[in-house]
Amino acid sequence: MRLNCNVNGNQLSLVVNSDKPLSNILKDVVDSFPDNNQCLGASCGNCVVLLNGVATLSCLVPAFSLNGSSILTFDGFRKTRFYHDIERAYNDVGNQPCPQCYASKTLLIESLLIRMDKESQSRKDVVNLGRSMGFSPIPTASQGYANEMAARGRLGGGSVDPQVLSQEFSMCRCQCIELSELEKIVNLAYKYRSRRRARRT
Amino acid sequence: MQEGLRSPTVFNPKTIGESVAAKLKNPNACFWAGGTFIMSRPGFYPNPSQRDIISLKGIVDLSKVYHSDRFVEVGSMVTIQQLSNMGGYLFSHELNDAILSIGSSVIRNQATVGGALCTSNMRFSLCCILATLNAQVELRMITKSAPARWMPITKLYDRKGVFIYEGEALLTKVRIPTENKQFQVFRSIGLPMQKPEEAVVFGLQYSINQANIMLPSMCMVFPSSCFYMSQDFDNLLASINLPLTSDKIMKISKRLVSELKNASLNASALQLERASRLFESVLSEINTTFLAG
């Protein structure tokens, strides 16, 4: 099949098997993409990419679902200004993930920052998302969910709830960095990003 | 493209009827929901005998959610993360925490409710959770008239946990009761996906009235070898008078283990030990709750 997608800012048009995993495609088109990503669902995390801004295991995404999507590997991400927010937070906290999981944890942090950003900009987004997912019959329920999460301070309050954080990172079995430190890193990176945005506007 | 490898044809039906028709025409094609299970099977790619694919993503009806006072009805393509998002508001904390403990959020964003219930020979946490809640599913049979059939989740599996309707039906909806009993307990030990031969998943809901356990509903799952839910055992739990002595706890736990052994010849010793300890600790908790009034 012909696959048109954007990888690290480059528009690509490839001929691939419809069931070829994205991780295999990336091995062919991105030089630095890790080779050790054949864990068969063992959830090693080596293959994490941002697929349309969401952290995704690329070994579990088939080519046929990728047309028109935007894919960012760690190599592409580290060239963006968003990476510097996280890098700065690593430096300030004085710790960072080990070399084995630096890329995957950094992309997971970025995915979380994008999610926090969306939640804080408008709680209404949750309701709209609910509608677009088809649960228009219960706008009150999704609104209620949004309010409850906000009330519990899990999302959108400018700092991440430790429970949400531990869920996001439950995939990572490497304990090179503690959750409490990750929490500080996420909150700091979020602060830097918000400040930068405020300066620009 | 891998040399000599055929690229599977991908069908993109827009309605449930079209997907049933596609399956009728191509009996070897497989339904594709989130793909997390299919793609994590050994030898998935490259695979010269890869089956064609019927992608369920474009079927809007399968992503709908409907909510009434007594139940939530979710389409089979609702992701586990979406289920937990709604659950934060509609379900008990115990239930929502159990859903949130499935895999990691990266997996939950992609894995669907239908996919979790229809994996061929592995039973995961969601099956156990929804069976405990006595959820019902709607199946569309793969025949010309594609009749719809509602049934309890337990009827989908044999005692070993094998999905009986593989290739014979499309799961379209799941109806989850929200009027739940007073107490819910969901536990999982080990990693169901990565180490299925060691993991144990358990669910129990019940109420307590005076000194009795009322309307218990219990499910125990060993991911690769056993799906256990028994009306007889539920009746045994309902006949218990609280508080329980430690002797009585041991006796009931031994009975459970012997039933699990009968149900699954492949259960590992570790799983049986874990199941018995887990069950004993739950019975002790019930005792404590009762004694605390």
Ligand SMILES: Cc1cc2nc3c(=O)[nH]c(=O)nc-3n(C[C@H](O)[C@H](O)[C@H](O)COP(=O)(O)OP(=O)(O)OC[C@H]3O[C@@H](n4cnc5c(N)ncnc54)[C@H](O)[C@@H]3O)c2cc1C
């Ligand atoms: C890394 C990893 C970790 C995991 N950890 C956990 C865990 O901790 N706990 C847990 O419970 N689970 C866990 N899982 C399993 C996960 O829950 C399942 O892989 C997932 O639910 C399958 O859903 P899916 O939508 O991706 O299904 P798919 O992979 O798309 O499909 C699975 C099967 O169901 C069939 N199917 C799909 N939809 C339908 C339908 N509507 N009607 C009929 N047949 C259908 C498909 O043909 C296929 O055979 C994990 C999975 C992975 C990859």
Ligand code: FES
């Ligand atoms: S290769 Fe290990 S999770 Fe994708």
